[in-house]
Amino acid sequence: MKDSGAKKQIRLPEAIIPVSHEADVVVVGGGAAGTAAAIAAASNGAKTLLIEQRGYLGGMGTVSLVPAFCPFTDKEKPIVRGIGLELMERMKRECREDYRREYENALDWVPIDPEVLKRVYDEAAIESGARLLFHTFVYDVVLSEDKRRVEGIVIVNKSGRSFVRCRYLIDATGDADLAALAGVPFQKGGEQGELQPGSMCYLLANVDRQAFNRFVAETGDTGQLHKTVERGIAEGALPEGRKSVSGLAWVSDYLVGVNFGHVFGVDGTKAEDLTRGAVEGRRLADRQVRFFRRYVPGFEQAHLVASGEQLGIRETRRIQGDYVLTAEDFLAARSFPDDIARNAYYIDIHMASSKGSMTINPLPPGKSHGVPYRVLLPLGIDNLWVPGRAASSDRIVQGSLRVMPNCFAMGQAAGTAAAIALSMGDAGSSRGVPIESLQQRLLEQGAWLG
Numbered sequence: 001m002k003d004s005g006a007k008k009q010i011r012l013p014e015a016i017i018p019v020s021h022e023a024d025v026v027v028v029g030g031g032a033a034g035t036a037a038a039i040a041a042a043s044n045g046a047k048t049l050l051i052e053q054r055g056y057l058g059g060m061g062t063v064s065l066v067p068a069f070c071p072f073t074d075k076e077k078p079i080v081r082g083i084g085l086e087l088m089e090r091m092k093r094e095c096r097e098d099y100r101r102e103y104e105n106a107l108d109w110v111p112i113d114p115e116v117l118k119r120v121y122d123e124a125a126i127e128s129g130a131r132l133l134f135h136t137f138v139y140d141v142v143l144s145e146d147k148r149r150v151e152g153i154v155i156v157n158k159s160g161r162s163f164v165r166c167r168y169l170i171d172a173t174g175d176a177d178l179a180a181l182a183g184v185p186f187q188k189g190g191e192q193g194e195l196q197p198g199s200m201c202y203l204l205a206n207v208d209r210q211a212f213n214r215f216v217a218e219t220g221d222t223g224q225l226h227k228t229v230e231r232g233i234a235e236g237a238l239p240e241g242r243k244s245v246s247g248l249a250w251v252s253d254y255l256v257g258v259n260f261g262h263v264f265g266v267d268g269t270k271a272e273d274l275t276r277g278a279v280e281g282r283r284l285a286d287r288q289v290r291f292f293r294r295y296v297p298g299f300e301q302a303h304l305v306a307s308g309e310q311l312g313i314r315e316t317r318r319i320q321g322d323y324v325l326t327a328e329d330f331l332a333a334r335s336f337p338d339d340i341a342r343n344a345y346y347i348d349i350h351m352a353s354s355k356g357s358m359t360i361n362p363l364p365p366g367k368s369h370g371v372p373y374r375v376l377l378p379l380g381i382d383n384l385w386v387p388g389r390a391a392s393s394d395r396i397v398q399g400s401l402r403v404m405p406n407c408f409a410m411g412q413a414a415g416t417a418a419a420i421a422l423s424m425g426d427a428g429s430s431r432g433v434p435i436e437s438l439q440q441r442l443l444e445q446g447a448w449l450g
Helices: 032-043 082-094 097-103 114-128 177-181 209-219 226-234 271-295 327-331 395-401 404-423 435-444
Strands: 019-028 048-051 131-133 137-143 150-157 160-171 186-188 202-205 247-252 255-259 303-307 317-319 339-343 347-349 359-361 369-372
Touching: 019 032, 019 131, 019 150, 019 404, 032 048, 032 082, 032 114, 032 160, 032 404, 048 160, 082 097, 082 114, 082 404, 097 247, 114 131, 137 160, 137 177, 160 177, 160 404, 177 317, 202 271, 226 271, 271 303, 327 369, 327 395, 339 404, 339 435, 347 395, 369 404, 404 435
Parallel strands: 019 048, 019 160, 048 131
Antiparallel strands: 137 150, 150 160, 186 317, 202 255, 202 303, 247 255, 339 369, 347 359
């Protein structure tokens, strides 16, 4: 044992570990980006392994109970299509009849039934031919001698520590965990290191939607309860902070998903911060439920049936990629020769403290910007893609790009590109994928590129 100054260290002995899995494409992270990436890679013929640290897929939509899918449209037409849209539609078909009737034609802010969504993701991934490995963490990334390629990853789970060999790797962790381990440069947060807050989302049962709607109609308050929340803050029922409920997503007339309030100062790449965030988040959720019961008709008998396993995280790392998508690109609704997706979600940057403000800048209806393939390609590594909220962008655009529909689209592009690279033989690399071939394959798979 030696003291290295700030931290104590211990030297681990060398170890020989077994090779537990071999795959053409390994996807790490089973949220929207990772699930779509694995389905795309497997559907295009690659032997694919999807690794997830929880016991189910879905990411923020299931782990953190984010209550609704953000918009798939530009307010005029669906612009995120393909695998992501089909997964949402499949969830709808698996839900109760009253849910299907209400949301059959909805494409924006569709409520998530988390238990249905878990099963839909399981089945869709397995049907594609992808293999699943749950309850597994990545311990390290092993690079080639020239540091240009990932040869595989070291994983840890109940079976022990082992090596997974792969031709191509997709980092869909949302935090660029693998890219960071591989030495890829990244940015995190704002200029002072500030990060958007997390939110503890939850499900409330035994509520009365009709009574709630009558209250909103009679008081003139909005569905986000601006007036009621401000009164709750003024009277001490709620802490200082967010002046409205971000989202009430009605799964049924008696069950609602809630996204409300913030937990500040949590870095989602640090276990200690996630631990504190979980404890503070559950405490805040309890206070919010008490507020609902006291202030909001229809919620008098509300019962908290589930809170997120983890705080919902909005931002951590953003990789440095071959291209950095910027606010100017967003505002100009710019297109690129290597577009692999379109985005129209507004810039949604949440305040970093309870005294801050939120930035929300929408594009006009019918407008969207392109998402170039290059934002998925981390500098210095030739067989690694990073789709999802950690893709290469400035902080402003990340506030728009981070939502689930966009993650689906980027994941589908990454998985498809990996399969194309595989078909090119030993010379296949992420940067060698012909853009026209990738775009054509995405269109054939139902994507929309403008």
